[in-house]
Amino acid sequence: MTDRRRAVLRSAGSKTLSALIVLYLAATVAFLLVRISGDPLAMLLPPDATQEQSDEMAATLGLDQPLIVQYLDYLGGLVRLDLGDSIFYGEPVSSVIADRLPATALLAVTAMAIALLIAVPAGIFSAMHRGKAGDKGIITVILIGQSTPAFWVGILLVLIFAVQLQVLPAAGYGSVQNLVLPAVTLAVYSVAVIARLLRSSLIDVLSSDYMRTATAKGYGPTRAVLSHGLRNASLPVITVVGLETGSLLGGAILTEQVFGWPGLGRLTVEAISNRDLPLVQGTILLFAAIFVVINLVVDLSYSALDPRVRLEK
Amino acid sequence: MAPDARRWSRRSALRLMGACIPAAALGALAGGCGSDDAGGSGTRVLRVSQPDDPRVLDPQKQGDMPSMNVLINIFDTLTGRDENNELVPRLALNWEPIDDLTWRFKLREGVTFHNGEPFDAQTVKFSIERLLNPETASPIVELRYVVSVTVVDDHTVDINTDQPDPIIPAKLSLFGGVMVPPGYIGEVGDAEFAERPVGTGPFQFVRLQRAVETELKANPDHWAGPPAVDVLFFKPIPNAASALAALQSDEVDLVTGMVPDAALQLEGYHGIENNSYPGIRTSYLSLDTEDPVLSDKRVRQALNHAVDVPQLIEAVLNGHAREVPTMIPRESFGFDETIEPYTRDLERARALLAEAGHPDGFSTTLTASNNDAFVAEAVSGLLARVGVDARVDLLDPAIYSARLTSENRRALGPIYLAASTGWTLDGSSNVQSNVRRDRRQSRWTSDAADALIDREELTVDPEARLAAFSELQKLLKEEAPFVFLYQIDNILVHASGVHWRPNVTGSLAMERAEVTT
């Protein structure tokens, strides 16, 4: 027992450590990304600005230092959660981001909840009625959902529900009905991915010997699925929920743009078009950090949920 | 009757469903929730959309449209413009030049700031000196000839210039003449002032939630009486399609900053009105007269003959603009109505190009801000008719304006699309930064033009100025350092219950706005 606990702890420790390494590498990528043009000043200044202007801008951004010094400054700042000042807003990047984070969190969490609410029943139904009309219908819908760009879904939803039917607002922020269209838009792709995966892993489990035994023991198919199949099939789904965070955050960039949602996605696009380097760096890093942290949590809960997962590796 | 009833039901239905998200929902919406109902029933609310948030709330440290549109409601200026574009008293009651270098202003009495601080001659001295102080780093340049302010008595000031400045009263209707509270700024400092601005204007600042809304409330003690709207929201909606959808789904009442095609979308839509009002924002193409091809006057004239402005206005802008002969719009002082616009004549254009050695046209680049993509592409299409292949190069607005205002006059390439708003309603505003060779956006070297600019800028006598403007416009037309386009209308799309009209500058001063439901 204590051996097992120690092993669990060691495994959790090593997972956390590797998440930290990924985070560090991601921070480095974010740092390099805003400097890939060779000279970030070139973006902010006209093609042949005077040397004086260029120097002044460089000093403001700390770009007059050697790259390695900038890098160490940047890492030092990160440790203190200091991401520098936004050029456009003139405020600390961390406070600009903090203003926008709740809106994106609300949107993404709601979208994920909607996605699970739709995808889980659909996936189970589909797996249990494999090959029948209902299954085929669901597969078709899944394929369409997976193939439709989020911004196109958003535009169509606005056209139908805000402009034609006038039952939901097309923009705005602050109440439940403001949230509906953006969250549904963002959920579409994840519904498809999760339902599809749940279906295929349930089918795998259902055809395993051990489920056949359960059925042979006289369990009805529904009970067999719910009591045994689902538990086993849920593990890959949980992993995918973690990985889906990435596409949810990516989708949020477009969804927020279509609906004018005041979150990180819109902030990022604005920062990029304003060439607000510190802010772009900060938002990119934050997107990566959210992904890494959520996947670490998923990873840890995964081993807690499934005793079969080998503790080593 | 019927349309209003329907709007009401739509609004009530939305409200009904609009139960606030429980605080448990991440606490994210704290402060945002139900703000539309601020003040309860019977409150007259007006929600205005514009493309962006105000960037800075210190009226002396900003220069972008979204900031000005919000701040003009919170602050007062010494003079103002009414709906008929007449210069009218605001915090100054009357004014006169005492000599070539001094203007005397008599001030309104009994005015107080939102925090109770009184407005008087000391306020004027403080405000203008703060504006001119290099530490303020104000982008506002109109008062560049002002050297000092002398307090004559509690309600009289003299504004002293180092050169004759004939249009000081007009300039003080802009943010050069904005009045800020000395006591409050001294007490809380510049940073806090920019967070919670206090002015004497018709509305008081309540809060700014970035990317969501700026909320203002009526100032019941305003010297002109309280405004007819109790709560005023400015909502940033960058995308025109989203702004229209927001109007249709009753998230906003008034949509501003629209291109003409956007207004077209809601033509005849139930409960929504489209109105357009004359505007003075004047668009033009800047030509680099040192470019190997464009240095030839005949080429520049050919481009003016080729760009069919009437067709551009009729077809692309749905008639919501007026052709302008040169750089000075109709409403501005100095406009010479005897000067005709270029004739639109493709044959003439081709002949001029052939004369200049380009019988098959030439290739060039037309740079524009992303916001003007539509017009830039249409202009490029018109140029293609005479064989001029102008590749459209679109820049993000931030990059565009950085290059436009940079020292490098070639940063936007041989041809770029630009526009100027002559805020002072004086011709000098439209030609102050792009004609005289020493000005930042000038790409033309002409002794005659430089002399004419000096004459209109440094003379107080109106007749002499008019004559200088006339000559300048004739010279501009002949030498064609620009392709002259149009002055665009101010387009408003709004719910039928909103009653407001802008003056020609199109600024969103909502003091006189009314809403009926």
Added chain:
Amino acid sequence: MATVSITTTADGDSTTTTRRTGHSAWRALRRNRWGMAALSFLGLVVIAALLAPMLAPHDPQTQDLLGRLAPPFWDADGSAAHLLGTDHLGRDVLSRLIYGSRVSLLVGVCAALLAGVLGATVGLVAGYYGGWADRILMRLADVQLAFPSILLALAVVAFLGNGLWIVIIVLGITGWVAYARVVRSEVLSLKTREFVTEARAIGVGDRTIITRHLLRNVTAPIATIGTLQVASVIVAESALSFLGLGVPASVPTWGSMLADGQLYLGTSWWIAVFPGLALMLTSLSINITGDAIRDATDPKAYRG
């Protein structure tokens, strides 16, 4: 991300790694009605892209300001001159749609190929050599996954400029992880199989084993992922164009047509709806084809 579902079914079950031959795969594919319909649609898109100058009735850039916002031919105000109507500058929507397919296919195919080459190489190396190489490469994969690819693409395009090739390279580089993971797990199971251990025993070099024995056995999953990835790259490219950061404005693309048309949905729906449909149907067809290929080549997946 969609490709994750494939990796989870390949858990190294030793009986299922034999692939069907190309011939029988094609026969299986032909029995799939949807698969064939999708393939036919894709054929049309490819033909449109290849023969654009011959098929397009008009130059896609030529404007007709007086004839702008004309509806499709079936509308009372429409005309046969512009079958799918004209846009806000009077350009022919059908011609722009046809030319737009070029950008979509070019970007989709090139980026997916680039990602495939990168990802397969990484997967082969990591799986075959294991050890440090494996650990470092898979850690890199984790880092790559942590950034939403649209975000990376946005930033790179904004900073480096919006050339067609920059878009292709960025979307290609952000897509390698899916290939790498699948190829790696396949290689891990393949390398314990007899034909590999024997080859190694008789002294065949690593490079030969990788290129001759392993690569051949992972082509089927690579093809499946590659097909699906073409769809996601096409969607990503249109997203960049939609945000105004795709290929330059002088090239018509479905994404930029959609962005232009968004404002006109109330009155001139055809400007945005046709490119939207083209985008959706193309992506759908590729996904269906990809699924069909997988079903046809992988007997185990076919069960599902």
